[in-house]
Amino acid sequence: MTTATPQSPTTWTTWHADRVAAVTAPDGAAALTGTHWIHATGPTDAVEAPGAPGRWYIDDDGSEVDLVGTGLSGGWATPVRLAPGERVSDGGLTLVGHSRAGDVALRVFDATSGNRTSVSGIEVFDHDPDWEVTAHFVADPATVTVTSADGFETSGETAGRLEFTLPDGTDHTLRVTDADGGFFVSFSDAGRAAGTHAFRFLHIPAPDADGNTVIDFNRAELPAFAFSGAFHCPLPSAANVLDVPVPAGERRVARLR
Known part of the structure; x- marks a missing residue:
């Protein structure tokens, strides 16, 4: 069996700094305030998601399942359509489509959340x-x-x-x-x-x-x-x-x- 070639400590230090920057970014892991599963299937029964603007429902066109947000005020375009993995942001708030085993959720990242700002x-x-x-x-x-x-x-x-x-x-x-x-x-x-x-x-x-x-x-x-x-x-x-x-x-x- 071959022997591992040690990595440079400097390379590791850079990796660590990049990790801290990523998780504490305005839309980094520490900014996530909620993963909200959406089951509404049309605009008439669209629901609110805590921390997110507007109301949300699922749109399944047979080939892709998207989240649709309506009634977003301020600088948000409306309606907002998010496929899983897609995101929109107004700078402080980031909304991300998410899916798991066929269920769809809206993830809300808030740059001002205490959970994010408390991470040192x-x-x-x-x-x-x-x-x-x-x-x-x-x-x-x-x-x-x-x-x-x-x-x-x-x-x-x-x-x-x-x-x-x-x-x-x-x-x-x-x-x-x-x-x-x-x-x-x-x-x-x-x-x-x-x-x-x-x-x-x-x-x-x-x-x-x-x-x-x-x-x-x-x-x-x-x-x-x-x-x-x-x-x-x-x-x-x-x-x-x-x-x-x-x-x-x-x-x-x-x-x-």
């Missing part, structure tokens, strides 16, 4: 090259139950597992899903007992021709749920709960006192 940064462990570990990918597709932070369950497909050895010499595995040309995993570790967030995310490069890749735990990310409970992030499966602490990566949200 992200607590992290010091960069440690020992936590850049080489892993071997074993293709082992499986259908698993994915539980979200709000309790919603759906089926998901894992691509296989990564086998690796941690700095303390113990062997472990993580089950991973395909994402953005590499792998994604939601994992938890024993460090949560000492104040590390209950679960974190990892983005892992695709393996080389021999099936080897690198898990850089220094880049373990807090889920968006850590910044706003209005997110519904995927919880770790039982297979992805490590029984040892991982003192690397992001630890918890730092807030003004």
Whole structure:
């Protein structure tokens, strides 16, 4: 098995600064005030969404399901039509279409919310090259139950597992899903007992021709749920709960006192 090539601490510092900037942006994770599921199916039964202007309903034309907002005042164009993932903003308020398992929601990001303005940064462990570990990918597709932070369950497909050895010499595995040309995993570790967030995310490069890749735990990310409970992030499966602490990566949200 090949050995991981350590990343530059400077590169990691830049990554950390970019992460803080992203989550504290006016439409970043910390600004989310609500995910509001919309079930109204026409303008006559359109509903209000807390924190959002106007009234909202679903428009299903058979090929795409959009959210439609009517009666928005001020600088908003009306009507507003949002496909899942699309967004509109007036500078302080950002409205985003969202979908999950066929249901549609309006997400509201408010740059002035106390939840956003109270965030002072992200607590992290010091960069440690020992936590850049080489892993071997074993293709082992499986259908698993994915539980979200709000309790919603759906089926998901894992691509296989990564086998690796941690700095303390113990062997472990993580089950991973395909994402953005590499792998994604939601994992938890024993460090949560000492104040590390209950679960974190990892983005892992695709393996080389021999099936080897690198898990850089220094880049373990807090889920968006850590910044706003209005997110519904995927919880770790039982297979992805490590029984040892991982003192690397992001630890918890730092807030003004």
